[in-house]
Amino acid sequence: MSNYLHPGNTLVLVAPYEVNSGDCVQIGAIFGVAKSWAPHGEKVEIITTGVFDVRKCPRQTWEVGEKLYWDAKSRQFTNVNCGNSFVGIVIDPSAAMSAELGRVKIFGLAH
Numbered sequence: 001m002s003n004y005l006h007p008g009n010t011l012v013l014v015a016p017y018e019v020n021s022g023d024c025v026q027i028g029a030i031f032g033v034a035k036s037w038a039p040h041g042e043k044v045e046i047i048t049t050g051v052f053d054v055r056k057c058p059r060q061t062w063e064v065g066e067k068l069y070w071d072a073k074s075r076q077f078t079n080v081n082c083g084n085s086f087v088g089i090v091i092d093p094s095a096a097m098s099a100e101l102g103r104v105k106i107f108g109l110a111h
Helices: none
Strands: 010-014 024-027 030-034 043-047 050-055 067-071 076-078 085-090 101-106
Touching: 010 024, 010 030, 024 043, 024 085, 030 050, 030 101, 050 076
Parallel strands: none
Antiparallel strands: 010 043, 024 030, 030 043, 050 101, 067 076, 067 085, 085 101
C-alpha cells in the first residue's frame, strides 16, 4: 500500500504554547503529550495514545473507567464535562487518588 505513512501514535505539530516534556497539548481536536520541550510556534513531537500520569484537579477523586476531560484554561484533567474536551479515561484507582496526579489512558482525540 503506497499511501500508508505511519501508525500515527506520534505526530509532529506546531506547539500552540510553550510545552515541556510530559505536558499535555490540545490542538483543535488533536490531543497528546509532548515528548520534549518546545517554544510556542515551533515543532514538537506529540504522543497521541497511551497511558500517562497527568496533572489533575486536586479536589477530585476519580474512579477506574471514569471519563476525563481536558480543561484547556487550567491545563489539567478533570471529571467535569462542562465546556471541556473528552480526552481519556481513568485506568488506575490508586494512582488516581493522588491529590495532584492521575493515571489516564488517552486516545489522541479531543471532543
